[in-house]
Amino acid sequence: MLNLTPKEVSKRSALRINPLRTCQPVGAMYAALGVHGCLPHSHGSQGCCSYHRTFLTRHFKDPAIASSSSFTEGASVFGGGANLKTAVRNIFDIYDPEIIAVHTTCLSETIGDDLTGYIQDAKITEGKYVVHTNTPSYVGSHITGYANMISGFIKYLSESTGDKNGKLAVFPGFVNPGDMREMKRIMTLMGIPFTMLPDSSGVMDSPMTGTYEMFPRGGTTVAEIIDLGNCQSALALGEMTSEAPAETLEKKCKVPYQTLPLPIGVESTDAFIMALNHFCKEEVPYALEEERGQLLDIMLDSSQYSHEKTAAIFGDPDTVLGITQFVLEMGMIPKYVVTGTPGSTFDKRVTELFEKYQVEGCVVKSASDLFELHQWIKNDPVDVMIGGTYGKAVARAEDIPLVRAGFPIIDRYVHSYLPIVGYKGAMRLIELILTAIMDRQDRDCADEDFEIVM
């Protein structure tokens, strides 16, 4: 496996090998699927749209609907205005969504299509909406595209009427429906009125009923997005994913926001609960205290198995940052912490964590790739890898257990239904990590060292 990867790390300035990120539009598509009655639309050639739908479907094992402008060579030269106009008419005619959320690809961005103009010219059925965002694939990553699409919804729809609605606006970050459900459960337990944008729960984890529904029950409604402008305040979960949309809402509707890391692990979940607590000013319900205490109990009980175990953590910036914080809380050493998404905030925040927990010899790198991570591991291995499916080849090549967390996970089932955020999510994450480490001990130890009780 991966036999051609040399141990010696050479400097690369042009060749990307085995990337740890993908391009903007798929993030925009995922964000748009978290809006109720929304059909994501890819303004480019149709290959992108097919690839992105496929990517999401493989991760969620659920349908991911989206349409395309289906550029031909002619449109690529003369502009895609006619394609978009035709597409909008056909989409409302045939599929009847409440809203079409347009994103772009490197094709329409390179030719400089003016989406704002096209949408103004398009015939939009009364009571329906078309919004857009620009998502050039040659800038940032799918995380950037996700943030851009959420900002796009706000720019087009959110309004401040001056009448506050008493709600908290929540940007959940690039997470699974299972995580969004967990965030909502916590907020409901605490009695917080909120609007979450986007919300893919009930869309990308919808049930088998025997009837296919193109627009399932879930998703943030257009009315809720409009009313976001009247929220008391906003919570941006995941600095590198959610701060841009929160900023957009503040700029447009003067809704103040607070940025927090994704609530993964103890301290980050504590910070989330504290922020909610400041918002509602009620006592934190015992149910959450109990969960927190259970989590700490588990962490203490099992600490001999996690203490000073080394990990390589890879994936999307906010998720990786969250997992890094949690493994440090577990007494582990996050030896390699990498994301494919560019941006110095990541390096800064992870370095702060290294310093806070006083771990030595750990490496952080943004805009990195799996090839580089593999080379580091070849030179100095780790006890466990934590990240998405593509890490499995490295894990197999170097005989390291892989804990699947993040995007994309396209070779296992169930994961997207269950959280890694909140105290409950942390329990799940610690179970996954401990099981990986302890299974390995069971497999590798001598027969006479094989333990029944652990």
Place this chain on the structure above:
Amino acid sequence: MDPRDIVLDKYSSKVYKNRKEHVITINEGEPNVIQADTRTVPGIMTNRGCCYAGCKGVVIGPLKDVATITHGPIGCGFYSWGTRRNKAKGDENTKAFGEYCLSTDMQETDIVFGGEKKLKQAIKEAVEIFHPECIAIASTCPVGLIGDDIHAIAAEAEELYGIKVLAFSCEGYKGVSQSGGHHIANNGLMKNVIGTGDAEPIKYSVNLLGEYNIGGDGWETERILKRIGYHVVSVMTGDGSYDAIKNSHTADLNLVQCHRSINYIAEMMKTKYGVDWMKINFIGPEATKKSLRDMARYFNDPELSRRTEAVIAEEEAAIAEGMASCKAVLAGKTAAIYVGGSRSHHYINLLKSLGVEVVLAGYEFGHRDDYEGREVLDTIKKDADSKNIESITVTKDPDHYKERLSEQELMALRAAGVPMEEYSGMWEDIMDGAIITDDYNHFETEEFLKYLKPDIFFSGIKDKFVIQRSGVASRQLHSYDYAGPYAGFKGALNFANDVAMAITVPVWDMVQAPWKKEPLLEGSLGGMESC
């Protein structure tokens, strides 16, 4: 009204005008002309991909010893990384690049100032890290727009590093589907690879063309061919290699499995090197038997014919019991089948041998000849959207051209039903009354499901869960749902077992919650408190 009319009627007049030529009902005695290989209607939710997918994803990507660099932003390379199951094995002499995704990962500055410098540097880095024998460059959408000259860079790199460097201008917007990409890949292999090797010809040599070894299909096919006594020079391109394809011109016969993606090379190799080609089909026991017997007729060697019958008898006997028990489960069921450009036809006969009739079928990007047969080739007019896909012409190679069989011998074979340079398309095997939709879309999928109610629907990942959610069993016929092989005799049994499993899994009986089926009981039982 028949289902076709009901469904088409729901379209606006403009869309109706377009789609009515692509959606037809098969009627006995009528010529059944279909419109295909035309541009997709914007916004209709097609299942099609692009030219890059057809070139890099399908034809070039599987070449195991070729380091294929995607020149573009990161997405295209990422999405085609390990997701099409074209299996390959490396060894001490063959580097296998299948586990790698190489990309120039273009950034904004590359769009503004051009990506040529970065591509050159990426090639240099690939050479230094991997020392490949051959590098391929695959273009994505922005490359053509900003004017990067990948062909000049390839020529320069070839000189500089003393290796083969192939360039493919397969920008996603070219043509109307994956199909343009196949053609571009075929041209590149024909111009730069095929015929450049110097191996000595071997007796009973064949090439397996348009076989991408999904789930090991090619290996299963090769296993059977080797048992009979054939020598497989090269496979295009599943588990295929640059090294083997160089010598493909030394084979006597090209076996064309996927007509759509590789017929260009088959034709050109006949003209240039005199290699004959026949349409074979190794999907399903009946088709496999016919193909093996057609090959035996072509080579016309008594020992080969004897081995052919012996192998057929043994292989068939090994699966007979399993096939019969699956048939008992499946007989009388109906199916829909929508795959890219060839499987929709190939699987019809395998399903028939299991007692399953196909009532609904189509291709994403087949051309009219894949539906109607090659005899309509002369009547197909290229439209504006595809005319920029280069068509190359080749001439007899004075050094390597060799006539295998005389034109009279070929005529005699054709007369005996051996498909030499022939393909009769899906029409040959689809049943009367079946509905065909070309470039199928989400709407038509949902609608025809309602009206035709097939027991099982074969297609791809994008609509698998749509169909399953509707209560209809669904198996993927691109990825085989991570199973396979499905080719040859053993593959047919794998397929039959998988289809029977899909239809009989216990979950189907649990879909409706019990409280939706029965009225709630009221009152108390046995003195217990009612709850």
